[in-house]
Amino acid sequence: MRDLAEKWSVPPDWRNATIEVPGLKIGAVAGLHQRLVSGDLAAWAEASGFDGPAVGAFGLAEGMRYSVRLARDLLLAVSTTPFGMATGWFSEGFAVTEISAGLQVFEVEGPALDAFIARGTTLDPAGPPSASATLSFAGIGAIVYRRQRSLRIHVDRGLAAYLWTWMETVAANIATGSRN
């Protein structure tokens, strides 16, 4: 019987996977707690104590815990510490779903970051603010925003290996001065 698994490259060990070329450093971020919140987002902010606006595309996320806007009635809550809140439906009008294992997070930094972004999306990071951080990046749906001086990208875990190979190719092209 044919082993179709050979058609796919083996995903790297995310705990120590890095891509490093002149001007660019890419790594996986582990240990983040992530939850999807849908419904009445103002009621959720009040109940959870998540203060500050949810960041949109290329928005700057600050603090130990923050929220990222995905749609009009949907956001992603991110925290470095466990949430002190249950999941499920809340009578205040919102629902909370655990998704930490479903989204792989990458962080990209370095002086060549703008060149990296330009290869991933047509959305101008210096353009007018865009309310939702979900956008087409490297041809797949991704959640993209800034964290300190880095770019953070959340993708479905099943697409993480693809995005990693895409980033390896792009980093190599940037390092060699290729326009691709």
Place this chain on the structure above:
Amino acid sequence: MQLFPCPFCGPRDETEFHYGGDAGNARPDGAEVPIESWTNYLYLRSNPKGTAREIWVHMSCGEFFVMERDTVTHKVLSSTALGGEHAA
């Protein structure tokens, strides 16, 4: 590449959007719907030359909206979110 205006996100690449058909093409309702109404609903499209009102969805954020655009010049005239409280 063309930019389409999502009512929630603002201008985005056209590849993030999906066409949803003519605006106003409501599904016939009731048990005694004439076959002509079903035919109009299922098969006939207005395909105007000039201004067209269409349903689109921004797949990144899931926003459904009505976009008014010129089918000759491709100029987008307006985009309006569907749904009462969000309608602009």
